[in-house]
Amino acid sequence: MPAKNEMTGKLTLVSHHLCPYVQRAAISLTEKRVPFERVTIDLADKPDWFKAISPLGKVPLLIVRANGKETVIFESAVILEFLEETQGNPLHPADAYARARHRAWIEFGSATLNAIGRFYSASTEAAFLAESSALSAMFDRLENELADQAGPWFGGDRFCLVDAVYGPVFRYFDAFDRIGNFGILDGKPLVQAWRKALSERASVKGAVAPDYPQRLRHFLRARNSFLSTLIQPDDLASAPPLARSA
Ligand SMILES: N[C@@H](CCC(=O)N[C@@H](CS)C(=O)NCC(=O)O)C(=O)O
Incomplete structure (x- = not known):
């Protein structure tokens, strides 16, 4: 039987500059x-x-070329599971109960990304404040979940797939913090410590290009949302061409 990392040939990750779902796949590949x-x-x-x-017109896609055959895998959660099954350096825990918990919190991470999208797209101040409270409540749940953990990572001392999912989630807050103090992560010390650890991890840092902050700021400014109105046009002049979707 071939070693795990011999089971797949050449891998191509079809990406977009801002996509957090692409980033989680890139982080997993780098960690592995x-x-x-x-x-x-x-x-x-x-x-x-x-x-x-x-099939869904979305990134990421993972194109696998092996044995003269090309296979396209879509949906980031499926890509992560495929990499767990075919590559070494596991990022999921070995215990089935722990794995189920990790998969559930990956799903929660995707729901959090949707909530972040609603937050930066909200068109009125009232909707913006409602989305801000909803996001804060989601991070309260996360804070409770982290209370039983030793850290610095979600599963303790080993970087795991949940970490790969939340690195891109927290990256949005670097942009939000530059715009204003929305207090979403206030009073959540475990979440804050996890955010800091993730921001310093090489795989998380390297999952985006150096111009990511300007691109995201430009994208957020162009949403025509309530948040857009709070963004000063300081560094937008040098921003790269408009991206349509994060
Ligand atoms: N459930 C998908 C979500 C991926 C997703 O929403 N990708 C966005 C970019 S972040 C996309 O490709 N949107 C298509 C578009 O903007 O037309 C996954 O986990 O892979």
Whole structure:
């Protein structure tokens, strides 16, 4: 039987500059020390080859070329599980109960990304404040969950897939903090400590390009949302072309 890391050939991650779902796959690949190529597309002008192979029209896709065959895997959670099954350096716990808990909190991470999207898209101040409270309540739950953990990572002393999911979640707050003090993570010391540890992890830092902060700020400014109105046009002049989707 081949070793796990011999079971897959060349891997290509089809990406977008801002996508947090792409980032979690990139973090997993980096943590596993699996070489991969990254192809970045413009979601506002999707190439025909991408439309042909992406059933939901979304990134990330993982293209696996092995034994003369090409397989396209879509949906980030499925990509993460595929990498767990085919590559070494496991990022899921070995115990089935712990694994179920980790998978559930990955799902919660995706729900949190949706809540973040509603927060930065809210069109009125009232809606913005409601979304801010909803997000804060989600991080309260996370704070409770972390109370039983030793840290610095979600599962204790080993970096895991839940960490790969929350690195990109917390990255949004670097942009939000530059815009204003919304207090969403206030009074949540365990969440704050986890955010800090994740922001210093090489795989998390390297999952985006150096111009990510300007791109995200430009994207948020262009939403025409309540949050957009709070963004000063200071560094927008030098921002790269508009991205349509985060
Ligand atoms: N459930 C999907 C969500 C991926 C997703 O929403 N990707 C966004 C970019 S972050 C996308 O490709 N949107 C398509 C578009 O903007 O047309 C996953 O986990 O992979």
